[in-house]
Amino acid sequence: MRIIHRDKEWELEGRMTVRQAIEKVGLIPETVLAVRDGKLLTEDTVLEPDDEVKLISVVSGG
């Protein structure tokens, strides 16, 4: 599956949950939202090999 966050992209092998995928690419699950085909996903959603997931950062502030 393909994971996209800002200008970075990762290709992950196999099936895993959204939470596992976020941790795998080194992000903290609490700081992003996962979106697939324009739909928000809960962290237990199992991702399939041909899924493309966009991670939206929720952290802002100066």
Added chain:
Amino acid sequence: MRCRKCGKRAAFNMRHHKLALCEDHYLEWFVAQTERTIRKYRMFRRDDRVLVAVSGGKDSLSLWDVLLRLGYQADGLYINLGIDGGFGYSRLSLEKIEAFLADRPEAKLHVVDVPTLYGETIPQVARRKLRGRGKPCSVCGLIKRHEMNRIAWEHGYNVLATGHNLDDEVAVLLSNVLHWQVGYLARQAPVLEEREGLARKVKPFCRFYEREVAAYALLRGIDYIYEECPYAEGSTTIFYKDLLSRLEAQSPGSKLQFYLSFLRARKDGLFKEQAEQVELHPCPVCSQPTSVPGPCAFCRLWNHQPATSNR
């Protein structure tokens, strides 16, 4: 995961509340929860005139959206800081707000254009004042506070609302605790009462996690500015937020617990001695209340005379 209310596929799960909801029920929950916070802390009522500080980001636009949906008299204020950062940060922010307004013809926006009104952008004032040392954030904060108070006063708004969320509040709380800034702790609250010509200040989103607000904005289709102010990069706020999110990942609910226990301790009088209000004096130039007699910090900022001249 299934929605607790209707059993449909859940779109969003809140581990700290043990609550998963579908899109529709989440949007409903979020609005109802905002109303509950407004009432709980007696922030304002429907006959109050509320000015919402909007930056074009997810928090302020979502706040404005919710207040309008709840039927409050809520107008917006955008302060153009003249920050570019190589991608037109301030211009892009205003564009997002204008797109928001296009769908909501009933909403009214005030725009304060700092460069036009005062002749300098925030980075320019900061460069002049700090001589290139440090970030413009303290100058920026000072200008934003002054202009919010000014517009509220000039247009008769008795309440000033900002989009600060729980993550913002706990980041400030952690910083204040690490430095034992008891004066700041005494004043960190969901509501700061009005006094001598200063509107009441409220934070209706103070109990929402930042990701809850982001989920609301996303599901409501609010197009907000995703890019950060260029000066926010590497800020201590972001560093503290990161630390707290690691804690939250291990122990869901930590942030909310930290904040609510603080509010309880504060209410029980833990910072009572520090809460004594300093006397305010009207600034002889702009007449906005200020803690030190003489021209306020904002008016001193625009004084083009050299610092050595007689005052």
